[in-house]
Amino acid sequence: MTMPTPPQLDAAFAQVSAALDQLEGRKVDLLKEPWDTIEKAAIKLLGGAFNVQQPEHQVVALALATAFARRLHADHQAFWFPSREAAEGASLGFPEALIMLSPFGAVVDALSSARLARLDDVQKDIRTSLAQVKFGGGGGAPQRIGPEDYMRLFDPGFVQLVALDPVKAGQTWTTPPDRLAGEVRDAINRAQKLPPELKKQMEGQLVTALQRLEPGKPLIAQVARAPRVCEVVGLLFGTTTATGSAPEEFWTDVVMPFLFLGAPEKFPELEGQELEAAKQGIDPMLLFLDVVPYQHQSPEEEGLLNAFPGSSLGLPHEGFGAIQNLRLVKVGLDAVKEPLAKFDEQKTRASLALFAQAVKKQTGEVPLQGQEEARQMLDAAMVLLNDMKRVVESGKDVCVRRLTEAEAASDPALSLVRQALTAPRIILTS
Numbered sequence: 001m002t003m004p005t006p007p008q009l010d011a012a013f014a015q016v017s018a019a020l021d022q023l024e025g026r027k028v029d030l031l032k033e034p035w036d037t038i039e040k041a042a043i044k045l046l047g048g049a050f051n052v053q054q055p056e057h058q059v060v061a062l063a064l065a066t067a068f069a070r071r072l073h074a075d076h077q078a079f080w081f082p083s084r085e086a087a088e089g090a091s092l093g094f095p096e097a098l099i100m101l102s103p104f105g106a107v108v109d110a111l112s113s114a115r116l117a118r119l120d121d122v123q124k125d126i127r128t129s130l131a132q133v134k135f136g137g138g139g140g141a142p143q144r145i146g147p148e149d150y151m152r153l154f155d156p157g158f159v160q161l162v163a164l165d166p167v168k169a170g171q172t173w174t175t176p177p178d179r180l181a182g183e184v185r186d187a188i189n190r191a192q193k194l195p196p197e198l199k200k201q202m203e204g205q206l207v208t209a210l211q212r213l214e215p216g217k218p219l220i221a222q223v224a225r226a227p228r229v230c231e232v233v234g235l236l237f238g239t240t241t242a243t244g245s246a247p248e249e250f251w252t253d254v255v256m257p258f259l260f261l262g263a264p265e266k267f268p269e270l271e272g273q274e275l276e277a278a279k280q281g282i283d284p285m286l287l288f289l290d291v292v293p294y295q296h297q298s299p300e301e302e303g304l305l306n307a308f309p310g311s312s313l314g315l316p317h318e319g320f321g322a323i324q325n326l327r328l329v330k331v332g333l334d335a336v337k338e339p340l341a342k343f344d345e346q347k348t349r350a351s352l353a354l355f356a357q358a359v360k361k362q363t364g365e366v367p368l369q370g371q372e373e374a375r376q377m378l379d380a381a382m383v384l385l386n387d388m389k390r391v392v393e394s395g396k397d398v399c400v401r402r403l404t405e406a407e408a409a410s411d412p413a414l415s416l417v418r419q420a421l422t423a424p425r426i427i428l429t430s
Helices: 007-024 035-046 055-076 103-112 118-134 147-154 166-173 177-190 196-211 227-238 248-261 272-279 284-291 318-322 334-342 345-363 371-392 405-422
Strands: 079-082 090-094 097-101 158-164 239-242 328-330 397-403
Touching: 007 035, 007 055, 035 055, 035 103, 055 090, 055 103, 055 118, 079 147, 090 147, 097 103, 097 118, 097 147, 103 118, 147 405, 158 227, 158 248, 158 371, 158 405, 166 227, 177 196, 177 227, 177 405, 196 227, 196 405, 227 239, 227 318, 227 328, 227 405, 239 371, 248 284, 248 334, 248 345, 248 371, 272 284, 272 345, 284 345, 284 371, 334 371, 345 371, 397 405
Parallel strands: none
Antiparallel strands: 079 090, 090 097, 158 239, 158 397, 328 397
16 A cells, blocks of 8 residues: 655655765665664764754754654555644554654654654554554454544644633633533533433543643643643633634635625626636636635735734633644634624625626526535535624634544534533522
């Protein structure tokens, strides 16, 4: 089985391999030679101690990470899968056990400690973990895990907007985890619509994660140790309303363009490639998003989701400054307030219908392709924009939350726990 490598890693591997060959005056085999031998050559190329902040050193690390990944593929059938949190844009997964590895991170750690042979220790640990799964006595053939499974579990490719009460969230983050664990457990038990098996699963995940942290110490002071726990628990206590979740690309390519397009009544004539695409039967909605000028000014700098400029981004709590891969980002609303205030779903749909008529006048009767898919995209975009309007008009802090597909799927269950946290507790007395 082949393992496609991200292009930037292939390029780094080729560049560094050629440089090492020239420097050593021989072929340096990055896939077979011992790591300590490769390290001696790499040090010459680095020109001194490894510094991950130097772009040239990053290229060397990427090349060695690619070599490490190829060795793991040869020995354990490892494969790349897209991961937005990995510095190299992808991570490694293994088909026989749920093990995620950033080869770049492993190489950076090894080079920073001036001991590239530590990669052998990493591989040994992986081999041990795989053997435990294979010979663990579970019975039956182990279920193989593919790249799509890893993306669903680990790649934070979904996005939602959250209205966050800064007071409640702040109080949560400054509370010790042992106190929060009891409140979360009680809320899970009070969530009547939550199935028993799901209650048990959520208690095992959330409550156990809180109990593993240092008691008596504020949760936010332990954010570097458990960033996802801090985010989720803060959201449990502080969220007042939220949008649905959708892939990031859907927000940037469909939802936000609909927002800034507004509901125009006049449209440009189709020309060139766009006219040809219309004659081929592309759905008018896709052309609408592509060729109609925005009625509202979008941010000059693309920023987050093409709607929130980089200068408007902030931390939901100053304590989150201790972590790098922040999935919860506070955003400024100047660019979206006016478009959302004027957003009207019916007017947007009517404008799109007018555009479709204008296209038809230019092309005549053309069988359309992908009508059902376009309809579903339009309906989903309108739901998200109505949600977004509600979130922005809540008067609370607005945050963009990144989450995995698996986390997005479990969000309805978290909403039930959130409702139980905020619902009044009725005590009957006789």
